[in-house]
Amino acid sequence: MINIDVNGASRQVNIEPDTPLLWVLRDMIGLTGTKFGCGIAQCGACTVHVNGTAMRSCSVPIGTLDGAKIVTIEGLSPDNNHPVQRAWIEEGVPQCGYCQSGQIMAVVTFLKKYSKPTDADIDANITNICRCGTYEALRRAIHRAADMMQT
Amino acid sequence: MRGIRIPSTVNRRDFILTAVSVAGGMMIGIGAAPGSADAAAISTQPWNDNEYAPHELDAWIAIDPDDSVLIRYQRSEMGQGSMTALPMMITEELQCDWSKVRIEYASSNRSVREHRVYGNMYSHGSMSVRESQKMVQQVGASARERIIAAAAARWHVPASECAAAQSVVTHRLSGRTLRYGELAAEAAKVKLAKEPTIKTPAQFTFLPRRIPRLDLVHKTDGSAKFGIDAQVPGMVFASISACPVPGGKLKSVDESVLSGTPGIVGVVKLEDAVAVVATDSFWRAKRALSRLQPEWDVGAAGDVDSEQLSKEFRAALRDRMVLARNDGDVDKAMSGARKTFEAIYETPYLSHTPMEPLNATVNLQPDRLDVWVGTQDAEAALRAAAKASGLKPEQVYIHNAFLGGGFGRRDGNDEILQAIAVARVVKRPVKLIWTREEDTRQDRFRPHAVVGFKAVTGSDGMPTAWSMRVVTSSIFNSVGIPFPPGKAEPPAVDGLESIGYNVPNTRVELHIRNTHLPVWFYRAPGANQHTFAIESFLDEIASARGIDPYQMRRKLLAGKTDWLKVLDTAAEKGDWGKPLPKGSGRGIAICTFTDSLCAQVAEVTVKPNGEVKVNRITVALDTRHMVNPQTVTEQAESAVIFGLSAALYGKITIKAGAVVQGNFDTYRMVRLAEAPRIDVHLVPSGGDVWGGAGEPAVPPVAPAVTNAIFAVTGKRVRTLPIVDTDLSRAT
Numbered sequence: 049m050i051n052i053d054v055n056g057a058s059r060q061v062n063i064e065p066d067t068p069l070l071w072v073l074r075d076m077i078g079l080t081g082t083k084f085g086c087g088i089a090q091c092g093a094c095t096v097h098v099n100g101t102a103m104r105s106c107s108v109p110i111g112t113l114d115g116a117k118i119v120t121i122e123g124l125s126p127d128n129n130h131p132v133q134r135a136w137i138e139e140g141v142p143q144c145g146y147c148q149s150g151q152i153m154a155v156v157t158f159l160k161k162y163s164k165p166t167d168a169d170i171d172a173n174i175t176n177i178c179r180c181g182t183y184e185a186l187r188r189a190i191h192r193a194a195d196m197m198q199t
Numbered sequence: 200m201r202g203i204r205i206p207s208t209v210n211r212r213d214f215i216l217t218a219v220s221v222a223g224g225m226m227i228g229i230g231a232a233p234g235s236a237d238a239a240a241i242s243t244q245p246w247n248d249n250e251y252a253p254h255e256l257d258a259w260i261a262i263d264p265d266d267s268v269l270i271r272y273q274r275s276e277m278g279q280g281s282m283t284a285l286p287m288m289i290t291e292e293l294q295c296d297w298s299k300v301r302i303e304y305a306s307s308n309r310s311v312r313e314h315r316v317y318g319n320m321y322s323h324g325s326m327s328v329r330e331s332q333k334m335v336q337q338v339g340a341s342a343r344e345r346i347i348a349a350a351a352a353r354w355h356v357p358a359s360e361c362a363a364a365q366s367v368v369t370h371r372l373s374g375r376t377l378r379y380g381e382l383a384a385e386a387a388k389v390k391l392a393k394e395p396t397i398k399t400p401a402q403f404t405f406l407p408r409r410i411p412r413l414d415l416v417h418k419t420d421g422s423a424k425f426g427i428d429a430q431v432p433g434m435v436f437a438s439i440s441a442c443p444v445p446g447g448k449l450k451s452v453d454e455s456v457l458s459g460t461p462g463i464v465g466v467v468k469l470e471d472a473v474a475v476v477a478t479d480s481f482w483r484a485k486r487a488l489s490r491l492q493p494e495w496d497v498g499a500a501g502d503v504d505s506e507q508l509s510k511e512f513r514a515a516l517r518d519r520m521v522l523a524r525n526d527g528d529v530d531k532a533m534s535g536a537r538k539t540f541e542a543i544y545e546t547p548y549l550s551h552t553p554m555e556p557l558n559a560t561v562n563l564q565p566d567r568l569d570v571w572v573g574t575q576d577a578e579a580a581l582r583a584a585a586k587a588s589g590l591k592p593e594q595v596y597i598h599n600a601f602l603g604g605g606f607g608r609r610d611g612n613d614e615i616l617q618a619i620a621v622a623r624v625v626k627r628p629v630k631l632i633w634t635r636e637e638d639t640r641q642d643r644f645r646p647h648a649v650v651g652f653k654a655v656t657g658s659d660g661m662p663t664a665w666s667m668r669v670v671t672s673s674i675f676n677s678v679g680i681p682f683p684p685g686k687a688e689p690p691a692v693d694g695l696e697s698i699g700y701n702v703p704n705t706r707v708e709l710h711i712r713n714t715h716l717p718v719w720f721y722r723a724p725g726a727n728q729h730t731f732a733i734e735s736f737l738d739e740i741a742s743a744r745g746i747d748p749y750q751m752r753r754k755l756l757a758g759k760t761d762w763l764k765v766l767d768t769a770a771e772k773g774d775w776g777k778p779l780p781k782g783s784g785r786g787i788a789i790c791t792f793t794d795s796l797c798a799q800v801a802e803v804t805v806k807p808n809g810e811v812k813v814n815r816i817t818v819a820l821d822t823r824h825m826v827n828p829q830t831v832t833e834q835a836e837s838a839v840i841f842g843l844s845a846a847l848y849g850k851i852t853i854k855a856g857a858v859v860q861g862n863f864d865t866y867r868m869v870r871l872a873e874a875p876r877i878d879v880h881l882v883p884s885g886g887d888v889w890g891g892a893g894e895p896a897v898p899p900v901a902p903a904v905t906n907a908i909f910a911v912t913g914k915r916v917r918t919l920p921i922v923d924t925d926l927s928r929a930t
Contacts, residue, residue: 063479064461071482075436080428081421083603084481085554086635090863093554121421128420136419140411140829143837144278145418146425146554146603171872177863179554179604180278181840183874185833 050114054079055123065111069103070094072110073120081121081149085177092176095150096120102157104150121149124156132156135193143180151176155190165194239286239300241413243422245276246571246598250306254383256345258309258316259338260293262383266366268295271305273317274327275575276414277553277602277609278837279893280830281327283413285335287826288328291405292339292398295379296366302413304599307577311592321576323607323720325793325891328826332889336397342386344395349385350377400824400885409829414601426600427632429560429571434628435464437621438484440493441472441641444856446715447497449473457487466491467624472617476625481632500715500856505547508647508853512712513543515670516651520708523669523687523696527704532664536655540740544652544732545918548851549645550858550866551721555603556638559618562628563588568595568619573602575610583612587619606841607720611643636861643719644851646672650695650732660744661754664704667695667733672718673711693725694898695733697791699762700755715856722841723894726792730898731846731905731919734788738906739915748906749775749787756789761884765789765798765819768880773800773817782806783814786906788899793891796821796884799839801875801903805911809927813843813875813904821882822890828881835879835896842900844869850920 050061054077061072068087073079073096082105085093089104096105097119124130128137132155142148154176162169170190178186252261252269261269270289276282286302310317318334319326343363350368351358354375361370366379400406417423442448452473454466462483464476473493477483533539560571561584568588574580577597585592602609618631633641648671657663675681675688682688687696687709695707721727741751749770756762766789770776775785782804789798802815818835825831848867852859860866905916908926916924 064483066486067480067482071480074428075480075482078430079421080424080430083425083554084427084556084632086863087485088635088862088864091554124420128416133419137411137415140415140833142278142412142415142418143280143833144554144602144604145414145423146601148418149421152419174871177554177868177870179552179606179841179868181837181843181869181874182833183840183869183871184836184877186871187874 050110052113052115053117055119061110063110066109069096069105069108069110069113069118073105079120079122083146083149085147090177091147092154093147093150095153095176097153097157100157102154121153124152130156131196132159132193135189135196139185139189139192141182141185141189143182147176147178151178151186155193159190159194159197163194163197165190238410239297239302239413241282241302241417243417244424245282245304245601247303247306248598250309256342256383256387258305258313259289260342262379264380266296266299266378266380268293268300268366268379270300270302271317272302273305273320273331275322275573275577275599275602275605277322277573277575277605279322279327279834280412280827281322283410284328284826284830285331287406287408287410288332288335289339291403292336293343294363294365297405299366304577307581307597308593308595310578311581320578321610322605323575323610325893325895329794329889329891333397337394340395340397341391344391345386345389346379346382348389348391349382352385353377353382407825407828410827412830423601425555425603426560426571426573427555427558427603429600429630431560431562431571431628434560434630435476435478435625436481436484437474437476437618437629437631438481438488439472439474439617439631439633440488440637442495442497443640443858444495444497444500444715445717446500447471447495450494450496452491452493454491456490460487463487464625464627467621469617469620474617474621474631476621476629481630485634497856503715503853503856505853508714509545512647512649512670515710515712516543516649516668518710520668520710521685521687523692523707523709525706527664529664529666529704529706532704533653533655538655540652540654540656540743542652542736542739542917544650544735546648546728546731547849547919548647548716548853549721549845549849550639550642550851550860551606551608552639552866552868553602553604553606553608556633556635557608557614558630558632559614560628560630561615561618561622563619563622566590566594569598570596570615571598571600572615573600573609575602575605579610580612580615584615584619587616606722607724608642611719613641635863639861639866640858643677643717645721645727646674646718648728650729652732652736654736654740656740656744660746661751662702662740665702666706668708668710669695669729670710670712672713674718674720674724676713677717677719690720690724692729693792694729694790697726698733699759699791701757702755716853722838723792723897726790726898727842727845730788730790731901734790734899734902735905735915735917738786738902738909742909752787752789761821762789762796764882764884765796765821768819768882769798769800769817772819772878772880773802775800782911784907784910786903786908786910788902788906790895790898792895792898794823794888795890795892795895797895797899799896799899799903801900801907803904803907803911805908805926807928809925811847811908811921811926813873815876815878816900816903818877818879818896819882820879820896821884822892823883823886824889825881825883831881831892832879834892836877838894838896839877839900840869840874842897843875843904846901846904846919847921850923
């Protein structure tokens, strides 16, 4: 039995320990906002926060997470008002939207480290794939979120 | 931002999908579009489980006593924004209050039962707006006139004395008013003697309008439901592996290796695939599947590889062709020419690779089949599912979801038919998901194509005759669309046959060469590869004759004001001709697709080691008319990145009949760091037709970039992807 905290609620998970966190979240806990894109930590659609760090949950075995605090897109803010979410809405980032939970979760921890990011900082750190190619709006939204968090 | 959550009232059957919120329980979130109190609403769960609503005027529109308007949307939302655009068009005619509009998917089951009341339900060919524009305007106009008629009857006045605006009918002479909600029940009984004439774009009062897409908010908090998010009580999970060589069959598989593995429901053997079904998580099924070692019967296709296909396609350039276009007399114009220009261009197979891998969730019962899936064609999916299950079409319900990308892939129904086959064996609701590797390798691919060009120029350096010979595979044959032999199927020659240049002698010919690989429509079919070929070849001629490539295009488009407008806009906004640092250059390209025009200027830096950096793409796009310029702009940006991934990296390689690439580590996509700045300029020219928005900005990307590479390096990229050409140079 593995004990984790997901979005503030404690969960006991009884599953093979090599099961990736992604599938525990989606199939066992029912939090489907975190998406499956590649299964090999390439695309970032499955990004969640594990003890405050952005991780690609498709490649994190649940067996390594006993006692961990997990935050998913559903737990990022109570009413979709995290500055990154607000910036995403104001810049109109999503198209198909499938990768955007992962993008947002990646950007949230990125902005904790880079509070005034340059484009080069963004290029080096935000590596999630978006097949709709929302990068233009996404870059604007990162800068906007950073500005919001300054004020 | 307005955001409310209301409890779901749908509980008709026990298999209705539950949308589990963070707190648990069954909730449907209804949110408004951001930043404005006057926006319409859309559900996080777009599919309707009740295909009938109270207070319907017809199958499209229901108006409740509180004036809220339900508008049904008959296409598929995969990021292109038509779930916002089409209801906007209905709103334009209905004259209703946009803030009171709610949108949900139309039911393909109802359409099948009611004489296709929703018309074509597919989303491909950039059809959503351009094909259904007249239809949805008529839907809105008819409803408006019926509401006005109901008001006129109530007041005993002629309808001509009444006007409708913002969900209110006003009797102009007396100033009396009635709300739509007060009139809907009577309007539902009104039969118009004659259908009203729909508005021309000049008469629009609501459109065009920049409105954030209505699904935006739900796509920032994880609440938007995609097909892969379906949760059906009692469901099990299936992972599947089809024969790696398309067309091959399953010979045998030893399932004993899985005996004793907890949670395995079963191994299902299909004719061409093997699936493992497990409880609790997809991962369990996937891991178990990876332990199986199925044997396949692949036949002669098992000897095919990419080099051989390339040789065969190139050799076939000399084979007999069918004519696609023949202006003037190419042979006569070329006879006696002192110099001819010749070149061969080649583009590879590509996989669509939507972010959401293909998946389907089915609940197969003796008298009813429910399918939760993101499909680009809910009606075709219904018919295919009915056929596969042996049920009548009216017994099949397709619950269409938000699509995590489509690009043409999500209408082959492969995943649906597999899920039905698996459910039939395990007799439980099944969620079947393709791994990324399966999604890449079991695609129905963008075809491989080779184009052979020959051209001659006049004394002024301008081309006077050119011949284009195409060898590619038949998408129509793969899809099963009947087409007369001896004619050239449009997707095989689009981008060449459709060029706008005034070259008096133009001949386009086609030779179809099918392989064991299924080929399919892929964002801007035909044009997505042939525009690269023709726009590069034209650049070769311009360069050889010492003519500026932009000016050569201008001359060849003389008199075509709409083409010149997009070309000039791209050139001007893209700083054509202005100085650039050493190692950087610009390229230009133009195309027509789905009745739209698009020109692009690419600004590219090529490092001495050959590494290409695309710095900036300037887009000029003419879609003739626009519903929502915001989503049109988004589509242009999207198309540029989509086309750039293909141009720089895209290539599906065949070895021993099977696809080599599997995941994003081997099938590379453009990421943020490689994404150029994109400037989109919308230049709608008006007129009778409506152009598409989703595709026309794909084709010019590759040639604009390769022409820029030539400007920097003097090296001509004639085979895609660009990464396969050595562009390094001595410093």
